[in-house]
Amino acid sequence: MTDTQAQTRAGFVALIGEPNAGKSTLMNRLVGAKVSIVTHKVQTTRARIRGIAQHEDSQLVFVDTPGLFRTRRNLDRAMVAAAWAGAGDADITVLLVEAHRGVTPGVKMILEELGNKVNKSAKVALAINRIDKVKSDRLLAMTQELSAAFPFEEVFMISAEKGHGVGDLMSYLAKSVPAGPWLYPDDQIADVPMKMIAAETTREKLMLRLHQELPYFLTVETEGWEQKKDGSVRIDQVIYVTREGHKGITVGPKGETIKAVSMAARTELKELMGVDVHLFLQVKVRPKWESEAERFTEMGLDFKDTRE
Template sequence: MEKAEASVSEDETKTTEKPTRAGFVALIGATNAGKSTLLNQLVGSKVAIVTHKVQTTRSVIRGIAMHDDAQIIFLDTPGIFAPKKRLEKAMVTSAWSSAADADVLAVLIDARAGLEGGALAILDRLQESGAPAQKRVLILNKIDLVKRETLLALAAEANARLSFAQTFMVSALTGDGIGDLLNYFAGEMPQSPYLYPEDQVSDIPMRSLAAEVTREKLMLRLHQEVPYAATVETESWEEKKDGSVRISQVIYVARESQRKIVLGKDGETIKAISIAARRELHHMLGRKVHLFLFVKVRGRWADDPERYREMGLEFPR
């Protein structure tokens, strides 16, 4: 009799347990469509760097959001454009590979630019791929900057070229429409155990995220070709007894002339970059940060397979 009671109790426990969901959403779009800003809004924390410059994101960034009973892993992909250099080819290949493997493919379009600036080419390629329409959603971003009638016309034009399961209109900057997106994505995730701890917002190691923060400040500070010719690596991360952290990073550039630009007159530029990066890292980590930056020349680093592995990219042959 006791065994029967125990059996009923176990069955009741199984039926009352709420099934969990987990899956992947790939965010793809042309450069400067606002993917990284949207990712940070969806996750509720900064996990991807954001600048006004194109091609800021170089590799796939994973941001993790918990919503209702679902764990949604967002893949922020590099902006899709017509690549010319080896690094650019690796970035675009990475974006398309992530899109192919995701449970939901979210196509982000800058509502101000419309289908110009690369969005049309993305829609055409997706049409050729034969991917199921129920897997795709259209997101029109920056709706706070565009009139409603323009948005409706753009949505109709995009859907005429490529069918989507749903169309959303959001402002990644203000957060308008983010709740509707999360509700939809959560409902589309397949039943699965959670793939990451529930309090984790990214799978990026802190050493790598710290390097990205410094690269963001470098891109915001410098202009022309220098930001695109530079990469940042965290060489050491030392936990101090007082709870602070000592971080040593190297900014690699391709030429000596670029090194001088990054340093600036009397070291003013590198100092400004260091101060901005240290402030943000202090805010992210919630503790004091001692940041030391060095600038070195590494000729043709963009042709070095090891650098691609550091960035999580496949080296194109």
């Protein structure tokens, strides 16, 4: 190992917790860029998107996992399997718990599984999120209950949305990952294909726009990606829904909804990529897309994990 390598650290950090605990918001805050879908709906993260951050001499590779919850559907089981796999592979696991929701049955379920699922040599820390939502005496009682249930190495009080306490968490992670060379170039912020980030961006805009009308049974796939001579990019995507009625909702009156979604996604992708983006969306009905192995592969999930 060279002298330069001896001074550097690098490792994987898994962020786990219940659905909508703020994992994606925290990762985006730590990475300093939007690499994971964030909406007010629960269970929006389907794939293990890795965001990459540098802090002093350390490189941190964040695995933003789907929320952990009791499962019924094939897709649910694949997402939970992906979440635990992310924790099992990580050097450090951070359990995120929402302060105002407290120690819910879902959190207790995670605590019961945690010791068996994480890497035996990995460090496990606790981050209590949205601390601005509750009073200090409740925070203290919650911390004591959680610490009695699992031997966390460190406990952090944070607000992922506002940034409170995130710096202390980042410093702890940076000094706690293993010594060694960096795993990625220093200008890279994610290790998933840009096609997947583009699909997740469009799916986020759909969920924000249709949160009242449309259930979770939709997915977005990037089918075409063409770099133009002028430097711009043409992106062709398909939105899969399960019913004909959902297609009408997604397109909207006179195509207004799909146009608005396309414009919002295109604007964000242009800002992220630094080039002009030409985005073309189609909506197709596939009644059982969530049972197709190909759909799971596109989302970075393992179809085999859905088997009982």
